[in-house]
Amino acid sequence: MPDAADAADSTDLALIRATQAGLPLVSAPFAAVAAALGLTETEVIARLAAMQARGMLRRIGAVPNHYRLGWRANGMTVWDVNDARVEALGERVGALPFVSHCYLRPRRLPHWPYNLFAMVHARTRADAVPQIERIAALLGDACRAHDVLWSTRILKKTGLRLPPAGAASQEPR
Structure with missing residues (x-):
């Protein structure tokens, strides 16, 4: 608290x-x-x-609209990486200049074997292929499988929004 x-x-x-x-x-x-x-x-x-x-604000930064900048091939790459190596390899994937965010997530077996997620952006899907291949090469034999979930539209990018001053609280009673 x-x-x-x-x-x-x-x-x-x-x-x-x-x-x-x-x-x-x-x-x-x-x-x-x-x-x-x-x-x-x-x-x-x-x-x-x-x-x-004090930790009240995480960061102050620009949030560009990559679609308007011409970056329309946006794919969340998902990887099934050996658990003993995923943290160290995830750090390396996240440091790649074309990866905008990278994180670990639990698998949901038997249908979802992926535990490492890395977002890539390119002008075309063909332009994204070398990026995805570079991630695959970095992961090497620690990676058992992967896929790409291509974005089909831009989603709302906002954080928490405070209500206007004086507005009634939205908290449950």
Whole structure:
């Protein structure tokens, strides 16, 4: 349970609400947020850094729409990797420059033997094939089987959204 000192104050909550859908697309986004909240740019940056240090924010980063950038062959590669080697190999797969995220998941036998997942992005499926082959080569004989689950549409990419200030709580009673 978070310590009382870790709790967000009303200014932190206002800052989260002001930025949760993204930063303004202007040359000085933190200054624009600051002006909207009656703060200074320095205060906004310091508060965001403090919330991140306390674990309230995981990260601040760009979330590009890869479809609009021309990257339409997006595939979740799934791999059945020897359990004794999967963690070390997963670290190496996740470090590849074309893998956007990589994680371990439990198998669901007998129908789902895969325990390592790695997302790859390319302009075409043909362009993705060498990436998938590189992962297969890295995994070598520790990999028993694999498949690719190709994306057919872009999914909503959002995190937690706080309700507007003053909105009724959505928690069950």
